[in-house]
Amino acid sequence: MQADWVLKEDEAIELLALLITSARIQMDEPAHYGPLRLLTAVERLSSLIEARSSQKSRGFLQDNIERIPDMHMLMSDVEAYTEGLDALCRAVAGCLLRHSALEDEA
Amino acid sequence: MNETLRNIKTRRVVREMSEEPVEREQIETILEAARWAPSGGNLRPNRYIVIKAAETRRLLRLVAPGMFQRAPVLILICTNWQVVEAHGLTARDRALLIDIGTAAQNIMLATHALGLAAGPVTSYSKEAVRIILNLPAHYSPEMFICIGHKAASARQGMRAWQKITWRDLTHWERF
Incomplete structure (x- = not known):
């Protein structure tokens, strides 16, 4: 199964570091920074796996994740920020379906 | 407009920087501006720690979720607790926070005056930074200032939460 791996150990550790330190700093930061930190982790993970990802994922990563930095600029507009997150949720659900047997049954 | 006032009004926090290096002389000019902060x-x-080494910057960025920049130079403002304690101050003394703020502002204004870009970062794990930089126990890492050149592709800054003028922030005389 090794050929299917999209993340190297060093890269996984980098992502762990980001998630662990994000958890710590969130104790001192406003609650609305939580989505920002999670999306930063999403961006990093996406940048790490994109080159080795399958066609099923690549479109999702290229079309959606690259928009995340623009979303951060909307943090002060809660409605727009929420809509951006909803759009991302819809896109990741579509990606999940492409990876799922459900898509083949349709 | 007066040059100093123009510098104050045109400075912006920059979150996207290019790989273009910063000259040692420029860094020294910025550090001298920090030294002159009230x-x-x-x-x-x-105390100021300058980090230019690529691998050290990479590791620091991994424990600093708020560091969106890939800056060629990091200046870490630290508090030296030996100095604080020698003068009978405690961690609750607000002057310590004010000192960090005045130094940070001087650093950012000096950086902008040199035509460079700066962005402060406070979202990082102090304990992880302490390990990576092998900080002595009496130093605490207070704030990073990322220094570099603004990326050509840099986005505009975060949208303002509300329009504010100095009048909105000011009350004259007594309540």
């Missing part, structure tokens, strides 16, 4: 009681408890 300090409570003229105690000067701040």
Whole structure:
């Protein structure tokens, strides 16, 4: 199964570091920074796996994740920020379906 | 407009920087500006650590979720607690925070005056930074200032939460 791996150990550790330190700093930061930190982790993970990802994922990563930095600029507009997150949720659900047997049954 | 006032009004936080290096002389000019920042009681408890080495910057960025920049230079403002304690101050003394703020502002204004870009970062794990930089126990890492050149593709800054003028922030005379 090794050929299917999209993340190297060093890269996984980098992502762990980001998630662990994000958890710590969130104790001192406003609650609305939580989505920002999670999306930063999403961006990093996406940048790490994109080159080795399958066609099923690549479109999702290229079309959606690259928009995340623009979303951060909307943090002060809660409605727009929420809509951006909803759009991302819809896109990741579509990606999940492409990876799922459900898509083949349709 | 007066050059100093123009510098104050045109400075912006920059979150996207290019790989273009910053000259040593420019860094020294910025550090001298930090040295001239006002300090409570003229105690000067701040110390500055300059990080240029690529691998050290990479590791620091991994424990600093708020560091969106890939800056060629990081200046870490630290508090030297030996200085603080020698003058009978405690961690609750607000002058210590004010000192960090005045130094940070001088660093950012000097950086902007040199035509460079700066962005402060406070979202990082102090304990992880302490390990990576092998900080002595009496140093605490207070704030990073990322220094570099603004990326050509840099986005505009975060949208303002509300329009504010100095009048909105000011009350004259007595309540």
